[in-house]
Amino acid sequence: MDTVLKLSLYAKTHDYEMRVIGVPKTVDNDLMVTDHTPGFGSAAKFVATTIKEIRRDISVYSVKAVTIVEIMGRDAGWLTAASALPSVSGDAPDLIYLPERPFDADDFISDVKRVMQERPYVLVAVSEGIRFKSGEYVGASNTVVDAFGHKALSGAGKALEVIVKNELGCKVRSIELNLPQRCSAHIASLCDIRESLEVGASAVSAAINGATAVMMTIERIDGDDYATAIGTASIADIANGVKVVPDRFINSEGNGITDEGIKYLLPLIEGEVSAVYEYGIPKHAVI
Amino acid sequence: MDTVLKLSLYAKTHDYEMRVIGVPKTVDNDLMVTDHTPGFGSAAKFVATTIKEIRRDISVYSVKAVTIVEIMGRDAGWLTAASALPSVSGDAPDLIYLPERPFDADDFISDVKRVMQERPYVLVAVSEGIRFKSGEYVGASNTVVDAFGHKALSGAGKALEVIVKNELGCKVRSIELNLPQRCSAHIASLCDIRESLEVGASAVSAAINGATAVMMTIERIDGDDYATAIGTASIADIANGVKVVPDRFINSEGNGITDEGIKYLLPLIEGEVSAVYEYGIPKHAVI
Numbered sequence: 001m002d003t004v005l006k007l008s009l010y011a012k013t014h015d016y017e018m019r020v021i022g023v024p025k026t027v028d029n030d031l032m033v034t035d036h037t038p039g040f041g042s043a044a045k046f047v048a049t050t051i052k053e054i055r056r057d058i059s060v061y062s063v064k065a066v067t068i069v070e071i072m073g074r075d076a077g078w079l080t081a082a083s084a085l086p087s088v089s090g091d092a093p094d095l096i097y098l099p100e101r102p103f104d105a106d107d108f109i110s111d112v113k114r115v116m117q118e119r120p121y122v123l124v125a126v127s128e129g130i131r132f133k134s135g136e137y138v139g140a141s142n143t144v145v146d147a148f149g150h151k152a153l154s155g156a157g158k159a160l161e162v163i164v165k166n167e168l169g170c171k172v173r174s175i176e177l178n179l180p181q182r183c184s185a186h187i188a189s190l191c192d193i194r195e196s197l198e199v200g201a202s203a204v205s206a207a208i209n210g211a212t213a214v215m216m217t218i219e220r221i222d223g224d225d226y227a228t229a230i231g232t233a234s235i236a237d238i239a240n241g242v243k244v245v246p247d248r249f250i251n252s253e254g255n256g257i258t259d260e261g262i263k264y265l266l267p268l269i270e271g272e273v274s275a276v277y278e279y280g281i282p283k284h285a286v287i
Numbered sequence: 288m289d290t291v292l293k294l295s296l297y298a299k300t301h302d303y304e305m306r307v308i309g310v311p312k313t314v315d316n317d318l319m320v321t322d323h324t325p326g327f328g329s330a331a332k333f334v335a336t337t338i339k340e341i342r343r344d345i346s347v348y349s350v351k352a353v354t355i356v357e358i359m360g361r362d363a364g365w366l367t368a369a370s371a372l373p374s375v376s377g378d379a380p381d382l383i384y385l386p387e388r389p390f391d392a393d394d395f396i397s398d399v400k401r402v403m404q405e406r407p408y409v410l411v412a413v414s415e416g417i418r419f420k421s422g423e424y425v426g427a428s429n430t431v432v433d434a435f436g437h438k439a440l441s442g443a444g445k446a447l448e449v450i451v452k453n454e455l456g457c458k459v460r461s462i463e464l465n466l467p468q469r470c471s472a473h474i475a476s477l478c479d480i481r482e483s484l485e486v487g488a489s490a491v492s493a494a495i496n497g498a499t500a501v502m503m504t505i506e507r508i509d510g511d512d513y514a515t516a517i518g519t520a521s522i523a524d525i526a527n528g529v530k531v532v533p534d535r536f537i538n539s540e541g542n543g544i545t546d547e548g549i550k551y552l553l554p555l556i557e558g559e560v561s562a563v564y565e566y567g568i569p570k571h572a573v574i
Binding site for chain 1 (some may be wrong): 311322332335336337339340344345355372373375376378411460462463464465466469470471472473474476553556557558559564565566567568569570571
């Protein structure tokens with residue numbers, strides 16, 4: 001969107017009749033003004049589905065174990081918040097930590113201990129971008145070292161894994177959802193696919209009708225049923241901004257998502273796309 | 288299956304009329320005698336689908352980058368072999384390393400360099416259980432160290448990531464498919480689900496008919512079309528054995544799967560299961 005801003009300013013300065021429209025797309029859902037971004041709903045559906053499946057998997061064991069799932073989101077915890085969606089069937093993570101709140105290792109350990117009083121398995125969802133109060137990324141506090149002493153960053157999930165191992169000594173596993181959360185097209189959200197097409201088509205119409213220096217937005221219409229309208233917003237209000245998860249979507253303990261957050265997220269993952277399968281795997285349209 | 292053996296021996300020794308039947312289930316596909324195991328086809332379908340999606344994702348970038356996907360399989364590389372299935376659309380990994388062959392870091396780096404002469408992105412699939420010639424697990428050669436010096440194993444994918452980083456200095460990412468490869472029921476194989484039901488029902492019939500100390504097996508019937516029959520085999524021939532990927536399924540360079548391997552794997556991932564969705568995510572049957 002910064003490029004849209006720059007290109008549109010350049011065209012204006014040089015009196016060049018080129019219209020520049022930002023067409024949003026990011027699984028991070030962190031663009032300003034728009035209610036949500038194309039791509040997010042499908043990634044959220046993958047996250048919610050996978051969290052529920054992981055919870056089913058770990059719930060069959062009777063040994064004390066902590067499972068930590070690291071989810072994309074450097075500055076905003078939208079995708080991690082989507083892990084709360086299986087709560088309707090009681091399959092949400094027990095604890096959810098977003099980058100919107102400073103991460104405290106002591107609070108984390110006491111949260112885990114509390115859940116363990118109820119059941120042996122504890123499921124934790126965590127944004128890759130969580131930071132300590134000091135501002136340091138939790139994922140930067142640990143390093144991977146090979147036989148020659150070479151180092152690499154280990155990530156937030158692995159860092160929490162080490163914390164649990166040291167503090168509680170129980171079985172612990174960290175899972176980084178990694179690239180699949182942004183490319184698992186086989187479990188796309190129909191709502192997302194429909195809106196994406198609509199946003200793209202509307203962008204072309206807007207350009208033909210003279211618009212420039214704007215980004216297409218999805219506006220949610222108030223009411224009991226989910227409904228949206230496509231709009232535009234000045235690119236200057238969007239470029240270089242980050243829309244974080246609002247306070248009212250995060251519980252007061254900073255370790256879970258509120259009902260209002262679930263209500264916002266739920267319609268975005270609704271509906272399934274029938275993928276075409278060939279030789280047992282989905283066919284991709286390659287242009 | 289070792290427990291089946293022990294229980295059936297105990298019943299025999301004590302002249303106790305209890306019939307013990309092994310009902311195979313493992314995503315690892317490493318049980319002796321049976322052509323394949325219930326669970327494997329669904330896990331293989333997830334692996335193949337995800338590999339194809341990851342390849343689509345990484346292929347849009349022009350910067351040199353190596354992506355390493357670590358797949359389950361401690362002693363046998365069956366699930367990693369399934370990563371070759373997207374080859375029908377040209378979407379298989381460029382390089383596939385199984386625990387059936389000793390892993391050589393120099394050969395690996397020269398393999399990656401060769402692929403990079405053709406295109407900037409290189410996709411590698413690797414079993415968690417690969418070992419160096421010395422017998423040491425590749426995944427045990429690296430450690431994660433936290434700020435206090437506490438250590439944990441990093442895994443084979445991370446180890447290869449560090450090797451690439453040091454030897455080639457290019458962008459590199461490792462992805463551990465982790466638990467989702469054994470619990471992503473939303474993308475189960477219809478072939479697998481059908482056979483699983485058949486194997487379970489046949490086990491009950493076998494027990495009623497007097498069988499004991501056996502495991503149910505799936506036998507593949509020779510012919511152009513895929514067909515199977517359910518059989519039984521003595522548990523003594525199965526317990527504590529491991530069926531590895533045969534030589535004829537692995538290419539001579541030890542970095543890929545042969546056409547014969549693909550032919551074996553393909554029918555096992557065929558067919559889709561229509562999951563029931565509720566609130567945007569699959570419903571699970573909880574007993």
